[in-house]
Amino acid sequence: MASRSYNANPFFSAAFTVPSIGEKIDNATAQAQAKAEELKVKGSKLAHEVGDKAYMKLQDGKEIVKDTASTNPTGLDLYSRFALAGALGCAITHGALTPVDVVKTRIQLEPEVYNKGMIGGFRQVIAKEGAGALLTGLGPTIAGYSLQGALKFGGYEFWKKVAIDTVGIDSARENRTAIYLGASAIAEFFADIALCPLEATRIRLVSQPSFASGLFPGFARIAREEGVAGFYAGFGPILFKQVPYTMAKFAVFEVAQEKIIAATGKTKDQLVGSQLTMVNLAGGLVAGMAAAVISQPADTLLSKINKSKGEPGQGTTSRLITMAKQLGPAGLFTGIGARLFMIGTLTAGQFMIYDDIKRALGAKGGADIQKVAK
Numbered sequence: 308m309a310s311r312s313y314n315a316n317p318f319f320s321a322a323f324t325v326p327s328i329g330e331k332i333d334n335a336t337a338q339a340q341a342k343a344e345e346l347k348v349k350g351s352k353l354a355h356e357v358g359d360k361a362y363m364k365l366q367d368g369k370e371i372v373k374d375t376a377s378t379n380p381t382g383l384d385l386y387s388r389f390a391l392a393g394a395l396g397c398a399i400t401h402g403a404l405t406p407v408d409v410v411k412t413r414i415q416l417e418p419e420v421y422n423k424g425m426i427g428g429f430r431q432v433i434a435k436e437g438a439g440a441l442l443t444g445l446g447p448t449i450a451g452y453s454l455q456g457a458l459k460f461g462g463y464e465f466w467k468k469v470a471i472d473t474v475g476i477d478s479a480r481e482n483r484t485a486i487y488l489g490a491s492a493i494a495e496f497f498a499d500i501a502l503c504p505l506e507a508t509r510i511r512l513v514s515q516p517s518f519a520s521g522l523f524p525g526f527a528r529i530a531r532e533e534g535v536a537g538f539y540a541g542f543g544p545i546l547f548k549q550v551p552y553t554m555a556k557f558a559v560f561e562v563a564q565e566k567i568i569a570a571t572g573k574t575k576d577q578l579v580g581s582q583l584t585m586v587n588l589a590g591g592l593v594a595g596m597a598a599a600v601i602s603q604p605a606d607t608l609l610s611k612i613n614k615s616k617g618e619p620g621q622g623t624t625s626r627l628i629t630m631a632k633q634l635g636p637a638g639l640f641t642g643i644g645a646r647l648f649m650i651g652t653l654t655a656g657q658f659m660i661y662d663d664i665k666r667a668l669g670a671k672g673g674a675d676i677q678k679v680a681k
Contacts, residue, residue, distance in 0.1 A: 379669065379671045379672045380669065380670065380671075380672070381672060385670060385672055385673070386461050386464060386465055387461070388665065388668040388669070388670035389460055389461040389464045389465075389665065389670055389673065390457035390458070390460065390461030391457065391664070391668065392460065392660075392661050392662075392664035392665045392668060392670060393456040393457050393458075393459055393460025393461055393661055394453040394454070394456045394457035394460075395453075395456070395660060395664055396456055396460070396656070396657045396658075396660040396661040396664065397452040397453065397455060397456025397457075397459070397460075397657060398449045398452055398453040398456060399656070399660060400652075400653045400656040400657050400660065401448050401449070401452040401653065402445060402448055402449045402452075403656075404649055404652065404653055405441070405442055405443075405444065405445045405448050406429070406441035406442065407425075407645060407648070407649045408444070408448070408513075408649065409432065409440065409441050409442075409443055409444065409513055410425060410428040410429055410432060410441070410645060411425075411428075411642050411645040411646055411649060412510065412513045412514065412610050413428060413431075413432065413513070413514075414428055414641060414642040414645060415606075415607050415610040415611070415641055415642045416514050416610055416611065416614055418638075418641050424644070425644060425645045425648070428645070429441070436516065440516065443512055443513050443516060444508075444509035444510075444512045444513045446521055446522030446523075447505040447506070447508045447509040447512065447522045447525070447526070448505075448509055450505050450522060451501075451502045451504075451505030451506050451508075451509065452502070454498070454501040454502060454505070455498040455499070455501060455502040456498075456657075457498075458494065458497050458498035458501055459491075459494050459495055459498040459553060460494075460661055461494075462490075462493065462494030462495075462497055462498065463490050463491050463494040463557060464673050464674065465494070466489070466490035466491075466493045466494055467486060467487070467490040467673075467674045467676075468673070468674040469490075470486045470489060470490055471486065471674050471676060474486075476676070479676050480676045480678060483561070483676045483677070483678070484558055484561075484562070486676065487554075487557050487558040487561050488554045488557075488558050490557075491553045491554050491556070491557040491558065492550050492553070492554050494553070495549050495550045495552075495553035495554070496546065496550065498549075498553075499542070499545050499546055499549050499550075500542075502545065502549075503538060503539055503541060503542050503545050504526070504529075504538035504539070505522075505526075506541065506545060506609075507529065507537065507538050507539075507540065507541055508522060508525045508526045508529060508538075510541075510609070510610060510614065511525060511529065511614075512525050514610070514614045515614075540612060540623055541609050541612050541623075542623075543623050543624070543627065544605055544608045544609040544612055544623075544627060545605075545609055547605040547608070548602045548605030548606050548608075548609050549602070549605075551598075551601050551602055551605070552598045552599075552601060552602035552650075553598070555594065555597050555598040555601045555602075556594050556595065556597075556598040556654055557594070559593060559594040559597045559598070560590045560591060560593075560594035560654075560658060561677060563589070563590035563593045563594060564586055564587070564590040564677065565677040565678060567586050567589055567590060568586060568677075571586075575677075580663075580666070583662060584659055584662070584663060587655075587658045587659045587661075587662045588655045588656075588658070588659050589655075590658060591654045591655035591656070591657060591658035591659060592651050592652075592654070592655040594654050594658070595650045595651040595652070595653060595654025595655055596647060596650070596651045598650060598654060599643070599646050599647050599649075599650035599651065600643070600647070603639065603640050603642075603643050603646060604631075604639035604640065606646065607634065607638070607639050607640070607641060607642070608627055608630055608631065608634075608639070611630050611634075612626055612627065612630065
């Protein structure tokens with residue numbers, strides 16, 4: 308039987324190319340390498356996240372051990388030191404800036420008279436009433452802001468700790484901005500209850516120099532002629548001014564301080580006293596500028612409503628609405644230049660003094676949830 312040769316059909320050989328064993332091995336190897344690289348990237352990312360959490364846990368543990376082993380104050384003793392540091396910080400800064408506040412208040416209340424800017428306002432007040440007029444309201448300023456500073460800074464530390472204990476350290480650190488905002492708002496609310504009567508007295512003395520000779524006569528006259536309502540006529544505006552101001556002040560400061568420390572490449576414990584002071588000054592200046600802009604409209608309304616008594620039967624809300632309409636956006640931001648200077652300087656000084664006094668008093672052990680190494 309004759310043998311027949313088999314010839315492959317050229318159609319099938321062109322249409323169906325069968326890969327060689329070597330090509331299959333190469334493809335499998337490439338896929339395995341790609342998968343391994345993908346797993347490596349995922350594993351590295353996971354390890355980094357776990358490592359960060361583990362590091363923060365370790366730092367928290369170190370803080371607990373350090374606080375337990377030391378003789379750091381706790382409880383009422385600790386928060387009393389926070390309050391004292393806050394009282395001194397606010398009294399010193401607000402007292403030192405009383406002349407600026409006098410000129411700022413005059414610009415807000417009588418813009419048609421005091422219309423030559425900050426420096427011009429100083430000259431006008433001195434020329435008209437003498438240099439002593441720049442210290443008008445110093446007594447109620449120091450008294451009011453001592454009380455407010457104690458309740459604000461001490462209260463902020465307290466409510467921050469309450470929030471951390473409630474939600475847990477990990478959740479608090481991840482949601483730290485909300486903690487800063489909430490703790491500062493609650494603290495400021497109670498601080499304003501103490502501040503409002505003294506702030507009403509201060510504004511009355513500044514806006515009406517002949518009203519009384521000082522804090523106690525002015526306070527007594529308002530109490531006698533207007534009662535408790537006279538002291539708290541500006542409570543709504545002061546809340547409207549101070550609560551957003553304080554929320555911005557603490558939240559922006561905490562974030563700014565966190566970023567500045569991270570930029571130094573050092574841990575918080577590695578910064579010496581003078582370095583921490585500079586960090587607090589820089590963070591406070593940024594926080595003060597932001598807080599000044601946010602609270603300016605309410606500050607103007609507060610000055611206006613405390614300048615004089617309202618009409619019989621006129622409520623505080625209606626007075627505020629009427630004043631806001633009369634002033635308009637431009638009027639509400641009258642004196643913003645003076646206030647930016649004042650609040651920026653004041654806030655920077657407050658945080659610097661507060662932290663320095665805290666360290667001097669040994670007030671360690673406060674709640675710290677900044678995402679930086681300690």
